[in-house]
Amino acid sequence: MGHHHHHHGELKGRMAFSIVLNLVITIAEVIGGILSGSLALLSDSLHNFSDSMSLLASYFAIKIGERKANEKYTFGYKRAEILVAFINSAVLVGVSLFLLVEAYRRFKNPEPIDGPLMLGVALIGLAANLLSVLLLHSHAHESINVRSAYLHLMSDTLSSVAVVIGGILIIKWNITWVDPLVTVLISLYILREGYEILKESAEVLMEASPELDLEAIKAEIESIPGVKNAHHFHAWRIGEKEIHFECHVEVDDMPISEAQWIIDEVEKRLKRYGVTHVTVQLEADRCASKNVICEYFQVL
CATH class of the missing domain: 3.30.70.1350 (Cation efflux protein, cytoplasmic domain)
Known part of the structure; x- marks a missing residue:
């Protein structure tokens, strides 16, 4: 039991650090996106903000889940984590659809972008996202709640890679269409992964029978x-x-x-x-x- 609490304590500490880190990235990318005119950076900032909210919700879900059963909640509070996983994955699906729409708009109406500024901010975002992913990697398969938060971070890391690639191509060859193209590919990946967690968490909440013969x-x-x-x-x-x-x-x-x-x-x-x-x-x-x-x- 002591090891279990120590394990949870370590996880919560890493999550708290990742929350602060992602809020800092969000602010940096909003400022960078406005100054550079990069929609990709602004989209990435939205993704990072959803990461922060996802991690914050997951953090509180773990705290609530640790509470003991009582006369009102005789099963305890373990479903708090499932509820948060459901909300997180639903947000993830929503963000993916939003990014697909924005990518379509960018295909139709490309805009001039400050490549160097975009690349610089994207590299900072990528480094911070990679650090958050590494912090939570060893805990990613502990629960559906932590997995949904980890998926948020993983998808945003991929999104940051896309922004970095886009920034390099814009600087070297002024190829602006690659940014929405990679965004579409990443969004489809996020959509698929987010849907799986959404489906699994919905099954638990609907008391669907687990896979038993x-x-x-x-x-x-x-x-x-x-x-x-x-x-x-x-x-x-x-x-x-x-x-x-x-x-x-x-x-x-x-x-x-x-x-x-x-x-x-x-x-x-x-x-x-x-x-x-x-x-x-x-x-x-x-x-x-x-x-x-x-x-x-x-x-x-």
Whole structure:
């Protein structure tokens, strides 16, 4: 437990530093974009600002997620991270679409740009973004929340690379169209990655069943001595790595002391499937439907 808190403390420290770093880059790129006339720098500043907000939200989500369960939130606050991942990825998709529109406008109406100033500011932005990416790289796969924030930083690093390339080409050959072209490619990449996180976080929030082979689980439970049938399965995720499972198990007539062994055995076997919390309702020929998924009927 101590190692876990130390690990989280290190992550929060790195995130706090990255937040400050990205806010500084945002201010620098806004000023640089206005002075140089570079839409790419202004777009990159918007991206950096979204990075800062993403990191800030992720930081607070981790803080909230550490709070203990109480009578109001009996499952605790772990879904705060999922909620933030959903918002972050939705913003990421929105920013990508905005950049695609801006790139289209730039294709149609290219504008003169101060190449040297654009390149200088872009190089500073790139260096700062690379530093932020390196700081969070080792934590990127810890949770969907941190992964969404890391993706923000990764995409902005790629965006900064595009701005640097654009600045070099503008200085050397005055090729202004390469900037919107690279922006389109990067935006499509961000759109795809952002959509994946958006989809996964939405599934958790909608309590979609995690990837479990319910028929295999049914066979596993029914192989336990004394179990006649297993049905009415419900599986959902509280957080990214916490899977809850409940079911009805029909058993032979037996005392509670013997039935408890069946409950313990079900819990033990379901751990192999990654299930972290199991609720078993024992019954003796009670449910009319013996299906894996419970069928609810509304009486009008």
